[in-house]
Amino acid sequence: MRQLNVELGERSYPIYIGEGLLDEVSSYFVKHGISQKSPLMIITDEKVAPFYLEHLTERLSAGGFKVVSAIVASGEQSKSLANLELLVTKALEGGLDRKSAIVALGGGVVGDLAGFVAASYMRGVKFVQIPTTILAHDSSVGGKVAVNHPLAKNIIGAFHQPEFVLYDLKTLQSLPDREVKAGLSEVVKHGLIWDKEFVDWCIANAGAMVSKQPEALGYALYKGCGVKAQVVSEDEKESSLRAILNLGHTIGHALEAVAGYNELLHGEAISIGMIGSAKLGVRYGASEDLLRVTALALESCGLPTRIPAHYDTDAILAAMMHDKKFSEGTVVFVVPVEIGKVEIKPDVPIQWVREIIEELKQED
């Protein structure tokens, strides 16, 4: 079992990563002072529930916890105000009070949704994350929680840190291959912004990760969470440094907005976005090697690096201009300088971005 601490003063919390941690889940709940008198509510989705909900409920009940659970649909559309209302109904009916905890069992969708329920139910109750996707290593560190609005993703939310994060590597075995690869995109991102050695390790161990070898996944999640934790510790509310976590996301989010439903997973979109950022880095003077190694890391994880040719460049740019990272009219971009190091460029010429998007399409 590996343990990692996210340092945030009195809101600090640990992340536990290991195989079979769900078996002893109760001891973690007891250790972290989750109430056994007040009911807790597990929120999960319809794909995760059949695999792990019964086991988790049984283990917690056996440990003396009162368990209520709620299952939402799988997928991004579940991050909605309608589900917030529904889950609050369940919480009230289940008798959850101020000392209750909300437990997220699932990927980033369940984590973000359950986290916002925890942040806003009675103005905030305890929150525990049990991530079951690789991508959720990202969403489980940092306390960003949110639901979507028809006009914008993650626009209604809060900062709400969990009490602790419990990563049982066994749960990753049921994860579809495409989701595994998409999750590795954020793992690689954490290397690209912070840790060259880890990028080298990812290239060397891509095969082991893609085939879900627990030892490789455990180390990857430990390192990925570790980078994110360091960044977040230094800048909890995203005033400056935390923005580097958005590497690849400016283009990535725009691609997601323009793509048809489920055409591109988030991790796939930011994989392409990170290639775009590397190209930008080269324009700003970085060595060609930056682009080569970035592409190698992503491709060895089976991730896409090109924009499908039928995507409209103007539509991508328009989507980008509505992105919330454009504060006070300036265009902010995270640009790599070398592998393991990025900079925030506040004034990237839109023309350059347009040209790079065209390149990313033509090389398809």
Next chain:
Amino acid sequence: MRQLNVELGERSYPIYIGEGLLDEVSSYFVKHGISQKSPLMIITDEKVAPFYLEHLTERLSAGGFKVVSAIVASGEQSKSLANLELLVTKALEGGLDRKSAIVALGGGVVGDLAGFVAASYMRGVKFVQIPTTILAHDSSVGGKVAVNHPLAKNIIGAFHQPEFVLYDLKTLQSLPDREVKAGLSEVVKHGLIWDKEFVDWCIANAGAMVSKQPEALGYALYKGCGVKAQVVSEDEKESSLRAILNLGHTIGHALEAVAGYNELLHGEAISIGMIGSAKLGVRYGASEDLLRVTALALESCGLPTRIPAHYDTDAILAAMMHDKKFSEGTVVFVVPVEIGKVEIKPDVPIQWVREIIEELKQED
């Protein structure tokens, strides 16, 4: 002009109370660093808008601010997730970004709703309160913001402190008499829990307050906010002391739940609740004088002190048991010891409460 500071570490903020402050509203916005580049959004209701929205918009625009505004229906039902979604739509359409501010112009309903929009839009933007009711002196201190759920009031919310509060006493002149009196209920409450001298002042100046004399209202709001600010400073997240602010609210909320729509205003319900609490105090050994002075203070402000006879006692008790102040099954009550001093009693016998509710009905 009176000024008061709510001390909350780095979230501290001032409350300005005076006549005609809206005329110079821009200077306060500039002083507090509200962005002139990013648009701000004023949220108000349909009754307040005709009186003050144009003036406020004009003064802010003249001061160089970009102003968007949104008008919701008047009344408690506006504190809804549906309005949150609608206001986020307006905010996105109006181009609000992370540096934008949300401005509440109105009573507690607008303050709570706009505050929750500010707390959750992009995970939190700046918030300014311009209260236009007396009751809002209460809601504008402490940072509690929320919307309602069909099953429970204020159940979905956050703690989100404003940048500052601007109380223009002129805006109170248009407030209906019944709302004036209802607002004075919380003013008196602040005396009852903390400051005997201020209770005496309230009794002596009730007439001046009820007739909306600016000097009396200015002092009352200054003192009322002051008590609340002291309590909140010592306990921002309601772990202990802050609970004393709920004097009269356990019974009061139950009465609101049982009453027909608009039959009892919040201030009226808690006025009756405070009589109930005083009776409880006497049962616990306080002097009869406690009840006499409490009743005198509330009656001289024109507030009700009896439960209408047609209210069902069992329904009131049932509503009380669902109140969120009942944590982990124990019944918590704020009980006065003497004028200006209260205690939290964790285990008040339900039978006593039942008897007191009956008394409050029979003396009608």
